[in-house]
Amino acid sequence: MPNVKVVGVSKSFGKIKALEGINLEINDGEYVVLLGPSGCGKTTLLKIIAGMWEPTAGKVYIDGMDVTDLPPEDRNIGFVFQNYALFPHLNVFDNTIYGPMVRGKDPEESGKNAREMLHLVRLAARHEAFPVELSGGMQQRLAVARALTTGSSLLFLDEPLSALDAKIGAELRSEMRKMIKDLKLTAIHVTHNQEEAMEVADRIVVMRRGRVEQVGSPEEIYRNPANLFVAHFLGDANFIEAAATDYGTYCKLKLLNWKMKIPKVKPGAYVAVVRPEKVEVGDGGAEGVVKNFRFLGGVSYVEVEIGNESVISRFPSRREYELGEKVCVCFKPEDVKLFKYPDEGLKEALRVD
Amino acid sequence: MEGERKLTSGKLPELAFYSIVILFFLLLVFAPILYIVVKGCPNSGAVCFPSIYLTQEMKDALFNSFSIAFMTVILDIIFGIPIAWVIARYKTKLKVYLNFLVDMPLIMPTAALGFSVALFWGGDGIGLLGKGFWMILAVHVAFTYPYIVRTLSAAIEEVDITYEMASRTLGATPLTAFRTITLPLFQSGLLIAALLAFTRSLSETGATMMAVGTGQFFAATAPAQTLLYKNSGDIASAVSLSIILIAISTILLALVRYLANKFGIPIGKVYPSFERSLNNLKLDKNALAFAFLISIILIPSFYLLKFVSYAPGEFGDIMNSIGISFLIALAATVVNLIFGIGMALLIGRNKYGVGPIFEFLTDAVMVMPTVALGLSLGMFWNIFKLNELFILAMVHISFSYPYIVKPVAASIRDLDKNLEDAARGLGAKPLVVFRTITLPLIMPSILAGAVMAFMRSLSETGATMAVSTTFKTVPVLIVNFVKANQYGDAAFASALLLCVSFVAAYLLRRK
Numbered sequence: 001m002p003n004v005k006v007v008g009v010s011k012s013f014g015k016i017k018a019l020e021g022i023n024l025e026i027n028d029g030e031y032v033v034l035l036g037p038s039g040c041g042k043t044t045l046l047k048i049i050a051g052m053w054e055p056t057a058g059k060v061y062i063d064g065m066d067v068t069d070l071p072p073e074d075r076n077i078g079f080v081f082q083n084y085a086l087f088p089h090l091n092v093f094d095n096t097i098y099g100p101m102v103r104g105k106d107p108e109e110s111g112k113n114a115r116e117m118l119h120l121v122r123l124a125a126r127h128e129a130f131p132v133e134l135s136g137g138m139q140q141r142l143a144v145a146r147a148l149t150t151g152s153s154l155l156f157l158d159e160p161l162s163a164l165d166a167k168i169g170a171e172l173r174s175e176m177r178k179m180i181k182d183l184k185l186t187a188i189h190v191t192h193n194q195e196e197a198m199e200v201a202d203r204i205v206v207m208r209r210g211r212v213e214q215v216g217s218p219e220e221i222y223r224n225p226a227n228l229f230v231a232h233f234l235g236d237a238n239f240i241e242a243a244a245t246d247y248g249t250y251c252k253l254k255l256l257n258w259k260m261k262i263p264k265v266k267p268g269a270y271v272a273v274v275r276p277e278k279v280e281v282g283d284g285g286a287e288g289v290v291k292n293f294r295f296l297g298g299v300s301y302v303e304v305e306i307g308n309e310s311v312i313s314r315f316p317s318r319r320e321y322e323l324g325e326k327v328c329v330c331f332k333p334e335d336v337k338l339f340k341y342p343d344e345g346l347k348e349a350l351r352v353d
Numbered sequence: 354m355e356g357e358r359k360l361t362s363g364k365l366p367e368l369a370f371y372s373i374v375i376l377f378f379l380l381l382v383f384a385p386i387l388y389i390v391v392k393g394c395p396n397s398g399a400v401c402f403p404s405i406y407l408t409q410e411m412k413d414a415l416f417n418s419f420s421i422a423f424m425t426v427i428l429d430i431i432f433g434i435p436i437a438w439v440i441a442r443y444k445t446k447l448k449v450y451l452n453f454l455v456d457m458p459l460i461m462p463t464a465a466l467g468f469s470v471a472l473f474w475g476g477d478g479i480g481l482l483g484k485g486f487w488m489i490l491a492v493h494v495a496f497t498y499p500y501i502v503r504t505l506s507a508a509i510e511e512v513d514i515t516y517e518m519a520s521r522t523l524g525a526t527p528l529t530a531f532r533t534i535t536l537p538l539f540q541s542g543l544l545i546a547a548l549l550a551f552t553r554s555l556s557e558t559g560a561t562m563m564a565v566g567t568g569q570f571f572a573a574t575a576p577a578q579t580l581l582y583k584n585s586g587d588i589a590s591a592v593s594l595s596i597i598l599i600a601i602s603t604i605l606l607a608l609v610r611y612l613a614n615k616f617g618i619p620i621g622k623v624y625p626s627f628e629r630s631l632n633n634l635k636l637d638k639n640a641l642a643f644a645f646l647i648s649i650i651l652i653p654s655f656y657l658l659k660f661v662s663y664a665p666g667e668f669g670d671i672m673n674s675i676g677i678s679f680l681i682a683l684a685a686t687v688v689n690l691i692f693g694i695g696m697a698l699l700i701g702r703n704k705y706g707v708g709p710i711f712e713f714l715t716d717a718v719m720v721m722p723t724v725a726l727g728l729s730l731g732m733f734w735n736i737f738k739l740n741e742l743f744i745l746a747m748v749h750i751s752f753s754y755p756y757i758v759k760p761v762a763a764s765i766r767d768l769d770k771n772l773e774d775a776a777r778g779l780g781a782k783p784l785v786v787f788r789t790i791t792l793p794l795i796m797p798s799i800l801a802g803a804v805m806a807f808m809r810s811l812s813e814t815g816a817t818m819a820v821s822t823t824f825k826t827v828p829v830l831i832v833n834f835v836k837a838n839q840y841g842d843a844a845f846a847s848a849l850l851l852c853v854s855f856v857a858a859y860l861l862r863r864k
Contacts, residue, residue: 052518072521079522085515089537099523102533150523 285330467560508542559814701765
């Protein structure tokens with residue numbers, strides 16, 4: 001049963017450091033998503049674990065065995081490529097049976113496995129079709145089937161849904177997760193789409209600039225982001241400049257044109273992170289004017305300008321706001337997550353690239 | 354109104370332009386080549402094949418030609434694939450150097466190259482081979498190798514490396530991945546490369562003559578035999594053999610083009626343990642191919658530089674020949690640039706749906722043995738009693754034509770059509786789009802094609818010998834020197850031409 005351990009893995013391309021000292025443990029049967037903006041090193045890390053690239057430093061263990069020097073064909077893995085890399089000269093069935101065939105498995109049994117797998121991904125009827133004749137969704141399912149027919153229980157998925165229409169992608173990702181869970185596989189999935197990550201992952205690894213920023217369950221990461229970048233990259237958030245002053249047993253936080261009582265913290269400059277769904281528009285709190293209002297069906301957004309900052313509130317649609325309307329916004333102290341004001345500036349701390 | 358304006362300012366001149374391009378090709382390049390088929394008949398005017406005959410001598414020559422061409426292709430492929438692989442897949446500096454090394458024999462006229470290779474293997478060099486069949490093979494492998502490697506590396510480069518990776522993650526060793534995935538995916542490129550090398554070998558005269566024997570020429574291959582007939586006044590035999598060569602090469606071309614699209618190389622069985630152990634041998638295929646490149650191609654090709662000696666008596670002749678060679682090559686390149694780019698547009702854009710026809714015809718010109726082509730053109734233009742220098746230029750225009758059309762057509766086909774649409778959308782007129790967008794983007798392939806056409810013209814022996822009586826290009830001069838046992842002069846002429854070509858190529862590249 002496969003578990004994966006990455007110890008101190010670094011990778012440089014010339015002078016560019018793609019990965020710096022990555023440590024990661026993935027348990028057997030776990031669905032882990034490597035999430036981050038493009039260029040953060042997540043695909044590099046995936047390809048190093050799969051054996052396609054060699055790390056500049058560090059070790060990779062699969063199932064307790066040091067595989068750092070093993071080529072991909074000797075790691076017993078399944079890999080789903082971003083653009084699927086379905087062999088264009090082989091039909092659906094031959095693509096599926098390719099793995100067992102080159103591993104020298106018994107042809108009869110491999111054929112049976114391949115047919116079962118194609119059945120599972122609803123492609124049995126198209127077993128004679130060539131990849132170009134399949135729709136995007138079918139190609140994606142074939143890519144998964146091909147990777148799984150090898151019999152490996154460690155599956156790598158490199159942006160497996162990014163080439164699909166949003167709607168088909170959203171449908172397929174729940175189907176894919178169910179299948180992977182049913183087959184009790186260990187999966188490592190790379191994506192830049194936080195919604196996709198939240199939906200499929202048991203655990204998310206948030207990466208930025210070749211480093212791991214936070215590891216945790218989707219809920220943990222959303223509720224307790226380790227830093228400003230993670231808060232920014234996963235879900236929407238308001239970032240409000242704040243100053244805390246000590247009042248003996250408690251502190252007062254000055255933000256916007258408002259002051260709120262909070263538990264004791266070290267006095268100084270902070271950034272207050274508040275999720276839009278925690279911001280209430282009503283009578284008390286900070287006063288401002290409505291700058292923007294958007295109705296999106298079930299929910300609505302209102303953006304309120306206060307001084308030179310603005311705060312966004314998301315709420316179940318019940319009323320509309322006029323531009324320029326005077327309103328107040330407030331939120332509870334327990335919904336405020338405080339981060340020390342970053343030395344490099346707020347903008348730099350949030351930068352995605 | 355919209356449509357009407359387009360018709361007057363765009364469609365009509367366009368039609369006129371392409372008509373000129375097509376007429377140029379049909380009347381000045383293609384028809385003269387077919388003239389020999391008409392001429393081959395006693396009652397000239399009708400095409401009648403019974404007048405073609407085949408003597409035992411011709412059969413022997415054809416047999417030699419085909420077995421040499423076949424073995425040349427096999428050797429080229431075996432030793433060409435690894436080098437082509439490195440050139441296509443490595444992104445390091447090594448790639449640049451390798452590209453340069455592989456191309457080096459191309460700047461050497463084949464007669465000089467053949468002379469050099471024959472010197473290397475023969476009694477004046479390491480003395481391993483006597484003149485004859487095996488020597489011809491060694492010579493042919495040397496001058497066709499760059500063609501194979503160039504075509505193969507281009508074909509391999511087009512196969513997405515991800516397929517190989519996918520195969521590896523599914524459990525295939527590198528060797529299995531190459532055989533079952535990459536090879537089938539570039540097989541049409543492989544076939545085209547093989548065809549190109551095959552027809553170049555089948556067509557070559559100058560280099561063959563160098564490997565056959567000095568003093569007297571015993572005809573070893575079909576083109577050499579054709580020249581021998583022609584020079585001894587047996588025009589009927591020369592014509593017969595030429596027509597057979599033209600027919601065979603055209604049929605081969607048609608067959609390969611058909612095969613390239615129809616059949617796949619079967620994957621067949623996979624032998625995982627066998628291929629795995631083969632893979633584990635750690636036999637360095639790259640090093641092997643590299644050693645082949647150095648020892649079989651490069652060193653023999655340039656071995657003649659050792660024999661350079663300066664004889665002031667021949668200096669005037671040599672300079673005169675270099676002048677003629679460059680004049681003809683320049684004329685051929687310029688004329689073909691003017692009309693060839695038009696043809697490339699016609700093929701690349703498939704205008705009026707005639708693209709595939711003209712692509713095939715252009716290919717047919719390329720695979721045609723140049724001796725047959727020269728013989729036919731010589732006869733055709735002689736009807737009009739034209740100046741020999743003009744006829745020579747026309748011959749060179751004909752056989753170098755495809756070398757400009759093909760790469761340019763390919764790059765026009767690969768051009769992202771959206772770029773042109775974007776320019777139109779920004780308000781550029783079609784001609785402005787061509788000048789500011791299309792032309793700059795296809796410029797590299799135009800330059801490559803021009804260099805190739807120029808070098809082919811500079812290097813050609815057979816076609817020139819088939820027409821010229823008074824004018825000697827450098828390759829002809831070299832053949833004559835070798836014939837007269839003037840090795841030092843032959844080497845000197847080769848080296849001088851090499852220097853001049855090198856400088857010319859360098860200046861062109863720098864532009």
